[in-house]
Amino acid sequence: MKPFRFVLKHLFYSILIISNFYLYVQAQDSADKRPPPNTSQLSALDQSFNSLNEEFRKLYREQTKAIMDEIPLILIVSGDSVTALSGQSRTVYLLPNIYTEIKASLHSVLGFQGLMVKLSGNVDDEQWQKAIQYSKYLGELLTLIPQTTAQQKTKQLTIEFVTLIKKATDEFIKQKQVNENQVHAVLTKVRPIILNVAKDIGQESAESLKAILVSIQAKTSKSDWNRTIAVIPGPITARLNNLNIAVTASVMGRELLGKRIFYSENVYDEAGIISYIEMLMRDKKLSVMLFDDPYRMWRDLLADTSTSIIETDFFTPLAK
Numbered sequence: 088m089k090p091f092r093f094v095l096k097h098l099f100y101s102i103l104i105i106s107n108f109y110l111y112v113q114a115q116d117s118a119d120k121r122p123p124p125n126t127s128q129l130s131a132l133d134q135s136f137n138s139l140n141e142e143f144r145k146l147y148r149e150q151t152k153a154i155m156d157e158i159p160l161i162l163i164v165s166g167d168s169v170t171a172l173s174g175q176s177r178t179v180y181l182l183p184n185i186y187t188e189i190k191a192s193l194h195s196v197l198g199f200q201g202l203m204v205k206l207s208g209n210v211d212d213e214q215w216q217k218a219i220q221y222s223k224y225l226g227e228l229l230t231l232i233p234q235t236t237a238q239q240k241t242k243q244l245t246i247e248f249v250t251l252i253k254k255a256t257d258e259f260i261k262q263k264q265v266n267e268n269q270v271h272a273v274l275t276k277v278r279p280i281i282l283n284v285a286k287d288i289g290q291e292s293a294e295s296l297k298a299i300l301v302s303i304q305a306k307t308s309k310s311d312w313n314r315t316i317a318v319i320p321g322p323i324t325a326r327l328n329n330l331n332i333a334v335t336a337s338v339m340g341r342e343l344l345g346k347r348i349f350y351s352e353n354v355y356d357e358a359g360i361i362s363y364i365e366m367l368m369r370d371k372k373l374s375v376m377l378f379d380d381p382y383r384m385w386r387d388l389l390a391d392t393s394t395s396i397i398e399t400d401f402f403t404p405l406a407k
Contacts, residue, residue, distance in 0.1 A: 158315075159307075159310075159311035159314050159315065160172070160311055160312070161173075161316050162300070162303065162315060163317075164317055164319045165319075166182075166186065167181065167182055167187060168180060168181050169296070169299050171303055180299045182295050182296060183236065186292055188235040188237060189232075192232060192284075193388070195224070195225060195228060195249055195252060196274070199221070200270060202217060203218075203265050203269075203270045206218060206259070207265055207266050208266065210264075218259065218260050222253060222256045222257055225253040226253065229250065229253070233246075238287065238291070240287065241287045241288065241291075244284045248277040248281055251280075252273065252277060255269075270376065274377040275379075278378060285391065285392075289392025292389065293389075293396060327407065329350055332344070335348055346382075367385070370384035371384065
């Protein structure tokens with residue numbers, strides 16, 4: 088039975104990774120595309136410029152395959168695997184699923200903060216039914232945590248903070264009353280536990296990933312390794328020194344860059360921009376209430392582990 092589960096798990100991950108890579112490539116292919124201009128509003132001269140511009144861009148994109156053919160090895164480093172692509176060869180190295188298993192527990196804090204903030208001052212029975220259901224979810228979560236592959240210390244810490252959140256939730260349900268100060272107090276109490284869990288998971292994940300990358304390096308010639316490209320899928324990378332950002336900052340103040348002036352590449356429609364702002368503001372509110380740091384959620388969850396590895400805060404910008 089175990090071999091069958093092993094094969095099934097590998098098959099599932101392979102399908103998932105292929106799907107993710109396909110979506111990633113699609114996203115990259117569309118990165119150079121812009122919404123078609125409203126040509127009816129343009130002069131004949133502008134239309135000519137736009138037409139020529141698109142032709143030039145097509146010519147520019149024609150070099151893509153030749154450039155890609157010069158890369159001997161591509162490593163796609165995702166949350167659950169490392170995929171090594173070399174010519175027609177494709178090898179998937181699975182990472183331990185510790186983070187995936189504990190992620191639901193960590194995200195239970197997001198559910199707590201979002202739900203309780205909404206319930207602040209709310210006496211509607213229908214709304215409080217959501218809190219009752221949430222408490223049931225936490226109970227189910229507590230039965231699953233011991234079954235994870237995490238270290239015993241991590242399991243205990245995870246059970247500890249989920250239990251604290253459940254007790255607080257049940258108390259608020261009993262009183263049918265909650266305010267943001269109470270929510271903040273609970274989050275302050277669980278904060279050090281969550282940071283310890285993130286640190287432990289981060290360290291374990293870092294060691295597993297490093298071991299896989301070192302093993303791939305050992306099987307790769309020095310010349311090929313020196314031309315290898317690694318991709319870590321994540322948010323679409325913004326461009327440096329965008330003119331519109333500079334102009335906006337000259338009016339609003341450059342100190343607001345990254346605080347109230349953001350660059351969100353490949354989001355052109357109004358609904359997408361609003362959704363992006365909503366996400367940032369939700370994360371900022373949670374950051375204040377959980378970490379007393381308005382920008383903590385804009386950093387990677389495992390940022391503390393990352394900075395301990397190279398002993399500094401960092402962000403990898405595009406080359407100038």
